[in-house]
Amino acid sequence: MNTHVDPKTGNPQAVSVNETTKAALESTMLNPRFYTTDFDELDRIDVSSVRGEWDALIAELKSDPNKGHFKRNADWDDLDIEGLPDDLRKELVDFLVSSLTAEFSGCVLYKEMKRRGSNPDICELFGYMSRDESRHAGFINDALKEFGIGVNMGFLAKAKKYTFFKPKFIYYATYLSEKIGYARYITIYRHLEQHPERRFHPIFKWFREWCNDEFRHGEAFSLLMRSDPKLLSGRNKYWIKFFLLAVFATMYVRDHARPAFHKALGVEIEDYDMRVFRITSEITRQVFPLVLDLDNPALLRGFRRLNRINTRMNAAVERGGIVGAIGKAVWGTAAAVAFAGIYVIPTKSNAIPDVSRLEPVW
Numbered sequence: 001m002n003t004h005v006d007p008k009t010g011n012p013q014a015v016s017v018n019e020t021t022k023a024a025l026e027s028t029m030l031n032p033r034f035y036t037t038d039f040d041e042l043d044r045i046d047v048s049s050v051r052g053e054w055d056a057l058i059a060e061l062k063s064d065p066n067k068g069h070f071k072r073n074a075d076w077d078d079l080d081i082e083g084l085p086d087d088l089r090k091e092l093v094d095f096l097v098s099s100l101t102a103e104f105s106g107c108v109l110y111k112e113m114k115r116r117g118s119n120p121d122i123c124e125l126f127g128y129m130s131r132d133e134s135r136h137a138g139f140i141n142d143a144l145k146e147f148g149i150g151v152n153m154g155f156l157a158k159a160k161k162y163t164f165f166k167p168k169f170i171y172y173a174t175y176l177s178e179k180i181g182y183a184r185y186i187t188i189y190r191h192l193e194q195h196p197e198r199r200f201h202p203i204f205k206w207f208r209e210w211c212n213d214e215f216r217h218g219e220a221f222s223l224l225m226r227s228d229p230k231l232l233s234g235r236n237k238y239w240i241k242f243f244l245l246a247v248f249a250t251m252y253v254r255d256h257a258r259p260a261f262h263k264a265l266g267v268e269i270e271d272y273d274m275r276v277f278r279i280t281s282e283i284t285r286q287v288f289p290l291v292l293d294l295d296n297p298a299l300l301r302g303f304r305r306l307n308r309i310n311t312r313m314n315a316a317v318e319r320g321g322i323v324g325a326i327g328k329a330v331w332g333t334a335a336a337v338a339f340a341g342i343y344v345i346p347t348k349s350n351a352i353p354d355v356s357r358l359e360p361v362w
């Protein structure tokens with residue numbers, strides 16, 4: 001049992017919080033975060049300049065193509081989690097908890113937008129997107145509950161720290177996380193189609209339809225950004241570059257922390273990450289005025305450097321004490337320098353096409 005102060009009443013409450021909920025609560029550089037924003041500003045968005053594409057997308061979301069998808073059926077084979085090697089079991093749980101946190105983070109943010117908004121276009125969109133994310137998070141939690149380690153999502157929503165982002169940063173970050181989420185899930189799905197013997201958990205069978213939801217959510221953010229061209233030009237280009245690099249580098253470092261998981265899938269982490277980056281980069285041409293130069297070897301060298309720094313940073317944190325604190329500061333600075341190093345690598349410019357809409361053909 002833990003005590004937790006109810007933010008509304010200020011009274012302490014006793015709640016049962018298991019290890020997985022604690023893991024989901026953790027706020028570090030690399031863990032998925034919860035966001036809040038200026039909902040009034042977001043509510044003022046006017047999508048009339050993209051009306052045709054907007055209405056078509058809303059109609060698709062309304063038709064709810066994945067309504068019956070997130071249910072366990074005969075395809076859900078039994079898994080003996082205790083039978084998995086220790087490192088794989090640990091990394092699988094870490095993967096599930098981190099995915100759940102990311103899904104639930106979208107659910108909470110989108111639901112809040114729907115609740116606070118008065119703009120019918122925005123409220124309708126965010127209602128459908130929170131419906132999808134809630135299903136995604138719930139489905140992962142069912143998988144965790146099967147092992148008796150479900151996350152207490154109600155508690156998580158109340159107790160997790162929320163990071164404030166201006167709406168434009170929400171657009172860049174969320175657009176990218178939806179599209180990279182699509183690219184990650186479809187790449188794993190396609191790989192396992194070729195190598196079904198590597199499918200060590202049934203949840204991967206659900207990834208194809210699942211990632212189409214993420215693809216649609218990304219489509220919506222593309223239209224939101226395109227409705228206000230200022231977001232895609234001038235100084236905002238520097239922010240777009242920043243978010244592209246931050247999202248890619250985070251994925252690179254996070255994936256490298258799960259060697260047993262990727263080995264069991266039969267994927268080489270760097271190769272998998274580069275494939276995901278290429279798909280994501282190709283998709284982002286629908287809206288961003290620039291793409292990263294993925295063929296520049298300096299970029300990959302920078303990601304590798306950030307990963308090495310992260311390993312040392314973790315060792316310093318683990319060590320603790322004064323030496324640990326100094327190490328943490330040193331490696332934190334080193335990470336900032338390494339990030340600046342990848343930031344100065346020139347990008348390729350991209351002419352934003354007239355039509356935003358893409359199909360998930362990967």
Ligand SMILES: [Fe+2]
Pocket residue numbers: 103106132133136213214
């Ligand atoms: Fe999702």
Ligand SMILES: [Fe+2]
Pocket residue numbers: 106133178213214217
């Ligand atoms: Fe999504």
